[in-house]
Amino acid sequence: MKIGVASLGCAKNLVDTEIVLGFLADAGHELVSDPRQAEIIIVNTCGFITEAKEESIEAILDMAALKEQGSCRGLIVMGCLSQRYAQELWEEIPEIDALLGTNELDLVPQVIERVAAGERVRERRSHYFDYNQPYARMATTGSHMAYLKIAEGCSHRCAFCVIPQIRGPYRSRTVESILSEGKLLREAGVKELAVIAQDTTAYGRDIGTNIVELLQELARLEFPWIRLLYAYPSSISAELLDLMAHEPSLVKYVDLPLQHVSANVLRRMKRPGSYTSSLDLINKIRDHVPGVVIRSSFIVGFPGETEADFQELLKFLEAARLNHVGIFKYSREENSAAYAYEGQVPESVKERRYHEAMALQQRISTALNEQLVGRELQVLMEYPSEESELVMVGRHRGQAPEVDGVVYVGRGHLQPGDLATVRITQAQAYDLAGEVVESNESP
Numbered sequence: 321m322k323i324g325v326a327s328l329g330c331a332k333n334l335v336d337t338e339i340v341l342g343f344l345a346d347a348g349h350e351l352v353s354d355p356r357q358a359e360i361i362i363v364n365t366c367g368f369i370t371e372a373k374e375e376s377i378e379a380i381l382d383m384a385a386l387k388e389q390g391s392c393r394g395l396i397v398m399g400c401l402s403q404r405y406a407q408e409l410w411e412e413i414p415e416i417d418a419l420l421g422t423n424e425l426d427l428v429p430q431v432i433e434r435v436a437a438g439e440r441v442r443e444r445r446s447h448y449f450d451y452n453q454p455y456a457r458m459a460t461t462g463s464h465m466a467y468l469k470i471a472e473g474c475s476h477r478c479a480f481c482v483i484p485q486i487r488g489p490y491r492s493r494t495v496e497s498i499l500s501e502g503k504l505l506r507e508a509g510v511k512e513l514a515v516i517a518q519d520t521t522a523y524g525r526d527i528g529t530n531i532v533e534l535l536q537e538l539a540r541l542e543f544p545w546i547r548l549l550y551a552y553p554s555s556i557s558a559e560l561l562d563l564m565a566h567e568p569s570l571v572k573y574v575d576l577p578l579q580h581v582s583a584n585v586l587r588r589m590k591r592p593g594s595y596t597s598s599l600d601l602i603n604k605i606r607d608h609v610p611g612v613v614i615r616s617s618f619i620v621g622f623p624g625e626t627e628a629d630f631q632e633l634l635k636f637l638e639a640a641r642l643n644h645v646g647i648f649k650y651s652r653e654e655n656s657a658a659y660a661y662e663g664q665v666p667e668s669v670k671e672r673r674y675h676e677a678m679a680l681q682q683r684i685s686t687a688l689n690e691q692l693v694g695r696e697l698q699v700l701m702e703y704p705s706e707e708s709e710l711v712m713v714g715r716h717r718g719q720a721p722e723v724d725g726v727v728y729v730g731r732g733h734l735q736p737g738d739l740a741t742v743r744i745t746q747a748q749a750y751d752l753a754g755e756v757v758e759s760n761e762s763p
Contacts, residue, residue: 329366
């Protein structure tokens with residue numbers, strides 16, 4: 321059958337989508353990019369925060385409309401939203417023909433057959449999906465980069481988050497299964513490997529190893545770039561930083577979601593740290609890894625966040641001068657500990673704090689990017705610009721896929737996956753522009 325698949329949410333969810341695509345290809349289905357041509361449409365949803373839930377609902381309804389307007393005979397909804405709100409989705413959107421959670425990835429092909437036969441299906445397992453099996457993922461990120469999920473679930477108990485309820489406790493994959501998948505990705509030509517989990521620095525604690533040992537093994541596979549994402553602040557060890565400083569393939573990039581720096585707010589969030597400890601950690605990272613690029617994310621408007629707490633966050637941004645920062649307005653999530661907290665912050669206050677923090681960080685990021693003008697950076701080419709076929713879009717080592725800015729260069733003979741030395745000529749808050757000095761263009 322002709323199958324259309326929409327994937328929403330984070331990179332970890334995208335890996336699940338790629339596993340499902342592999343199952344579909346093995347079952348002989350034809351994958352189509354235009355949902356209007358699809359006989360079966362699958363939506364892999366996100367259910368993390370309000371905006372993500374709304375986006376998922378909108379996507380489901382858009383695809384449901386194609387049951388009348390297009391070729392669609394069946395709509396399958398899976399992922400975090402259906403794991404979290406199965407009953408509500410089942411009752412309120414009757415156009416849904418099948419509902420799967422986060423642990424039924426391998427059941428999708430047989431569910432398609434049941435839906436095609438006219439059955440309405442709900443599947444929910446009592447056990448977790450086994451990521452250690454050798455699944456044939458189908459890449460959606462191009463041949464030049466890939467995400468590698470090293471663990472599933474989360475065992476932290478942050479007051480704002482429901483991921484442990486959706487995905488279960490933290491479960492590390494075996495080293496053998498990770499390396500086996502890594503070898504396949506390298507043989508397929510992947511040049512950038514982005515290592516992901518809900519908390520990558522917690523890897524291995526449950527199976528007798530650790531993230532440093534895993535990264536050392538992955539480095540032996542000779543990826544040009546290995547990028548570690550989603551590190552937990554209290555788990556950044558000196559051993560990890562030393563490896564980052566001395567292992568050429570490990571990108572000098574630290575993704576460190578701090579969420580806040582006020583001790584008052586962090587305590588209510590059920591997270592470690594303070595203004596001083598966070599600044600000390602940033603300085604420690606920079607001391608150990610010269611030239612490191614640091615990204616973090618922060619939540620404004622968390623229940624009980626006072627104006628003084630917010631000003632402390634602004635002061636930290638000024639002092640830390642982080643390269644990349646994501647600011648998020650607190651989303652009040654049912655079944656999270658913070659849902660019942662007193663001191664909920666008005667939406668208008670969240671909005672003001674969001675824009676104030678973003679404006680400050682944009683000034684900082686612009687100043688830091690302007691320091692790159694005149695420098696030569698290695699850039700991984702990704703895709704031709706949508707605005708001009710004469711321009712190629714890439715990223716340097718200090719830019720993670722999807723969340724950071726990009727580098728624009730003249731296309732010439734460059735192709736996606738080429739690594740080129742680029743001299744930076746222009747800088748803005750997020751993006752850079754430059755000219756190619758030297759490249760290893762694909763034949």
